Amino acid sequence: GSYIVMKMWNFLEKAWQIGVNDPKKFIHCLKVGIALCFVSLFYYMRPLYDGVGGGNAIWAVMTVVVVFDYTVGSTLYKCGNRVIGTTLAGLLGIGVHWIASHSGERLEPIILQASVFILASATTFSRFIPSVKARFDYGAMIFILTFSLVSVSGYRVDELFELAHQRIATIAIGTALCILVSMLICPVWAGTELHNLTTKNMSKLADSVEGCVEEYFKSVEDEKSASKKIIGVRCVLNSKASEEAMANFAIWEPAHGNFNFGHPWKRYLKVGASMRSCAYCIETLNCTINGADASEIPDFLKNHLSGACTNLSSCCANVVKELANMVKSMRITSTSKVDLLIEDMNTAVQELQDSLKSFPNPSTISTENENVNQSTAETKPIHLMQIVPLLTTTSLLIEIAARIENLVED
Amino acid sequence: GSYIVMKMWNFLEKAWQIGVNDPKKFIHCLKVGIALCFVSLFYYMRPLYDGVGGGNAIWAVMTVVVVFDYTVGSTLYKCGNRVIGTTLAGLLGIGVHWIASHSGERLEPIILQASVFILASATTFSRFIPSVKARFDYGAMIFILTFSLVSVSGYRVDELFELAHQRIATIAIGTALCILVSMLICPVWAGTELHNLTTKNMSKLADSVEGCVEEYFKSVEDEKSASKKIIGVRCVLNSKASEEAMANFAIWEPAHGNFNFGHPWKRYLKVGASMRSCAYCIETLNCTINGADASEIPDFLKNHLSGACTNLSSCCANVVKELANMVKSMRITSTSKVDLLIEDMNTAVQELQDSLKSFPNPSTISTENENVNQSTAETKPIHLMQIVPLLTTTSLLIEIAARIENLVED
Numbered sequence: 029g030s031y032i033v034m035k036m037w038n039f040l041e042k043a044w045q046i047g048v049n050d051p052k053k054f055i056h057c058l059k060v061g062i063a064l065c066f067v068s069l070f071y072y073m074r075p076l077y078d079g080v081g082g083g084n085a086i087w088a089v090m091t092v093v094v095v096f097d098y099t100v101g102s103t104l105y106k107c108g109n110r111v112i113g114t115t116l117a118g119l120l121g122i123g124v125h126w127i128a129s130h131s132g133e134r135l136e137p138i139i140l141q142a143s144v145f146i147l148a149s150a151t152t153f154s155r156f157i158p159s160v161k162a163r164f165d166y167g168a169m170i171f172i173l174t175f176s177l178v179s180v181s182g183y184r185v186d187e188l189f190e191l192a193h194q195r196i197a198t199i200a201i202g203t204a205l206c207i208l209v210s211m212l213i214c215p216v217w218a219g220t221e222l223h224n225l226t227t228k229n230m231s232k233l234a235d236s237v238e239g240c241v242e243e244y245f246k247s248v249e250d251e252k253s254a255s256k257k258i259i260g261v262r263c264v265l266n267s268k269a270s271e272e273a274m275a276n277f278a279i280w281e282p283a284h285g286n287f288n289f290g291h292p293w294k295r296y297l298k299v300g301a302s303m304r305s306c307a308y309c310i311e312t313l314n315c316t317i318n319g320a321d322a323s324e325i326p327d328f329l330k331n332h333l334s335g336a337c338t339n340l341s342s343c344c345a346n347v348v349k350e351l352a353n354m355v356k357s358m359r360i361t362s363t364s365k366v367d368l369l370i371e372d373m374n375t376a377v378q379e380l381q382d383s384l385k386s387f388p389n390p391s392t393i394s395t396e397n398e399n400v401n402q403s404t405a406e407t408k409p410i411h412l413m414q415i416v417p418l419l420t421t422t423s424l425l426i427e428i429a430a431r432i433e434n435l436v437e438d
Numbered sequence: 439g440s441y442i443v444m445k446m447w448n449f450l451e452k453a454w455q456i457g458v459n460d461p462k463k464f465i466h467c468l469k470v471g472i473a474l475c476f477v478s479l480f481y482y483m484r485p486l487y488d489g490v491g492g493g494n495a496i497w498a499v500m501t502v503v504v505v506f507d508y509t510v511g512s513t514l515y516k517c518g519n520r521v522i523g524t525t526l527a528g529l530l531g532i533g534v535h536w537i538a539s540h541s542g543e544r545l546e547p548i549i550l551q552a553s554v555f556i557l558a559s560a561t562t563f564s565r566f567i568p569s570v571k572a573r574f575d576y577g578a579m580i581f582i583l584t585f586s587l588v589s590v591s592g593y594r595v596d597e598l599f600e601l602a603h604q605r606i607a608t609i610a611i612g613t614a615l616c617i618l619v620s621m622l623i624c625p626v627w628a629g630t631e632l633h634n635l636t637t638k639n640m641s642k643l644a645d646s647v648e649g650c651v652e653e654y655f656k657s658v659e660d661e662k663s664a665s666k667k668i669i670g671v672r673c674v675l676n677s678k679a680s681e682e683a684m685a686n687f688a689i690w691e692p693a694h695g696n697f698n699f700g701h702p703w704k705r706y707l708k709v710g711a712s713m714r715s716c717a718y719c720i721e722t723l724n725c726t727i728n729g730a731d732a733s734e735i736p737d738f739l740k741n742h743l744s745g746a747c748t749n750l751s752s753c754c755a756n757v758v759k760e761l762a763n764m765v766k767s768m769r770i771t772s773t774s775k776v777d778l779l780i781e782d783m784n785t786a787v788q789e790l791q792d793s794l795k796s797f798p799n800p801s802t803i804s805t806e807n808e809n810v811n812q813s814t815a816e817t818k819p820i821h822l823m824q825i826v827p828l829l830t831t832t833s834l835l836i837e838i839a840a841r842i843e844n845l846v847e848d
Contacts, residue, residue, distance in 0.1 A: 148474045
């Protein structure tokens, strides 16, 4: 008994924490409640109820439940899809109904069934096409739904017109209410969320580059904060799906805050892809560092490179941080500052290459520590293994920095 | 005019190609059509139509459209969620309605509104909790929908019982039909799809390891096939979301083919994660190879390592291919063969390390090619940069192979 209570309590505490970490989620829940209460007023106020044809008020409630979503963009996307899908399907359904009712009693059900079969199959297929899926997946479902309801229902055409009129009115009421509530009460813009995610990921990337190298050379005291920084890179790796969804929804949003209508949302995806290819490198580097036993490498070799490596990683982090700042504030003017930082980074790369060149010769080491039978010779490749991915990361970072530079025209 | 026609034609051709590449998609579309035609028979056959209370037949059609999905697993997931959500919400709604109708005319709308507000907000919040979202996201939406419809509609409680009875009957008919059609006509099992995706990704991984190294050492004639192999790694990187979705749906599926109920689907996610961490390495290696100008490196250096590298990469590929075969056929017996291949791989690693040790000394090279003023000295780090990520990949591959070995208890 108490075990289950404990589990329940833990579960609720965790759930509560989700909301505390992001109060917008609490607000969203209240918004859903508000929208539903508003729409259910249609049931309580007789004149309103009769105005939309009684039982059809169901469709307003249904629209609110189905369409209301976390961000303004996704709400607008669903509203647009629902309206377009319903209208198209309604018109087509009435047309098919008219044809069927004029072609005799025997042909009527056949025509209706055939039209449902063909249109449902074709629309289902269109949902497999990536470009349609991204923009009209929901609309396609609503189209199939409305079309089969209209064409199958046994009404006469003039009754159908009235029905369609009422249905569209209720859906319009539902969508209008959703749009108003989602845009007026603490709106969560998909575009802003995407923007914030991008800048947050950039600074996580910067932190993890630094943290990774710092942890290896143990120049940092508290290991916990370093490994926490490294975990940040996982977030960058896993944010592809949410980035794409948000960019899709952001297209539907009107101008808000600093974002105009037609803001280049696609660019965020490109930047995201660049960040991810950078994150792959860091993840690899991180695995290598954790895999190889650091204590195996003689300290003097480590110290030889420690300075240049730490310097380089902080230079890289500075470039990415500056880019994050630029994206955050959407300034274009300070490109020169980034250029400066990139130059710093390039000199740091050169420095590291120089210190590699002056690296104690493998043969020299072997003779030096002959007594440590063969172990040093073995550590040599391992050691290089640890240091060279860093170079890889750097060169990639440079490439990425250059690529992002091109993209920073926001 | 003709430009638009051309565009349309291209679009249709592309769409058609999607279906040709995966005929199951065509079949799915036909299945949707069949299910809808079946369910619409309720409208045409008077006795059936009257049996479920006339207008309520709408709910059967709606259920089919909304619930029917590509894989059996997702159809079952939606059916289960819909039934659970509707039943719970219906019972709760009737309860609240009963309380409200017994507490006076003034309190009634307040109680109803308050219950809608509270339950809708709470249920919406539960959808943010990852474990709830994974299993009951759709059910939560249906719960809100049904609850607000029931509690808001102005019926008396005895009428409500009849309504609920009919509603549940129509939904049951819809879900049963969906389940039958999706399971009997060319079923697409989420579990099988996940299984196939995993094995396909494994062989793509193997190909890309080989292709990457082959392309670098140009031991392959047609470059196109090599770069095509490398693209495979992108598929591995991007398949996280679909893997998770399929593993979620696969839980709902009954035993089929070689998969028993309670098949360890979670393991596929672990294997997928290991494969992805491997793919990160390959992607990094690939970037490095493409980034550095291969022509800068003197051929004799390249030839020195070419043999060992190619050997190692094919050993790695063999291990992964064998693992793919094992997963494909779900054999446990041949673990010894994998062990053998891993041993091969380890000796190949040793070999590569040996040839690195006997690598011409940087200082020696510099003196050898003094006339090529400094350029050779500069290429040294670049060259190492290219060769060492391969070692990284290898060591990671070994780690992964060991990890997968533990997992191969399917």
